[in-house]
Amino acid sequence: MFIETRFHGPDGSANGGYAAGLLAGHVPTDTVTVTLRLPPPLGIGLAVTQEDDRGHDVRLWDGERLIAEARTGAIAVPPVPPVPFEQALEAAEKFRRNKEHPFPRCYVCGPERDAGDGLRLEPGLVGDGIVASPWEPVGTPDEATVWAALDCPGAWAFDSSGRPMVLGTMTAQVTGLPAEGERCVVMGLARSREGRKLHAATAVYGADGRLLGRAEQIWIEIDPERFGT
Known part of the structure; x- marks a missing residue:
């Protein structure tokens, strides 16, 4: 690999x-x-x-x-429900106002990545511990790209600005692939916290509301100096 x-x-x-x-x-x-x-x-x-x-x-x-x-793996809980695409657009504006991104060149959510070179997800708050991001794929995503889209919104549900965390475990199910330019919504939900261990859920929905993928995650807060942040 x-x-x-x-x-x-x-x-x-x-x-x-x-x-x-x-x-x-x-x-x-x-x-x-x-x-x-x-x-x-x-x-x-x-x-x-x-x-x-x-x-x-x-x-x-x-x-x-x-x-x-x-x-x-297996997932036994319902997926995070979607919000309308227009609400995800408004949430993205909140994300852009956040200047403390721990990994600004991240392929998924890094604001310093060019469109087409990264996914440029912008997960902003839409509720208590719930974030949403619009996503209009450039090119035709494969399953690994959907797994990537399911990644970072889980961390942002806990507001990871200034508090870097890395993915520890992810259980995911991909049920479909979006088309190029499709107006998708990616959701993130903060489930619970155990010290430095955080439990989150994410989901990706297509323009017609169909579930494309879902995940349950464990994130680990880390020492900022470990990755030079």
Whole structure:
């Protein structure tokens, strides 16, 4: 498996959702749980090993370093419901006023990425612990891109400005792919907190309200100096 350098979250590390989505593609089920053990490296060849006969448990390695694990998962709770696209546009304006982005070059939500080079999601508040972002894909997204879109809004539901956090575990299910330029809405919900561990949920909806993907996540707050923020 190879993660191109442009798909980073923190500088020098892959975006967690995108890396998880690539690895999830090696598991032959529609719902997959990915646990990230170390920041996924960029621009080098990574080994994927199969830990069972059916391929329902795989691991990602950088030499002898275990980077991530993926296995068949399940989601038992309802998805975060959507808001109208126009409300997501208004929420994006709130996001733009926030000047304390921990990873401004993030492939998913980095404001310093050019349109087309990054997803440029802008998850702004629409309720207590609920964020929404408009998303009009440039090009035709694949499943790993939908996993990426499902990533960062979970952190922003906890207002991650000035408090960097990284994805620890993500269980996601992708049920459809948006068309190029489709007016999608991406939702994020803050479920609960246990010290530095935060539980979130995300969902992506198409222009007609159909559910394209959903995720349950665990985020970990980190020392800002770890990634040079």
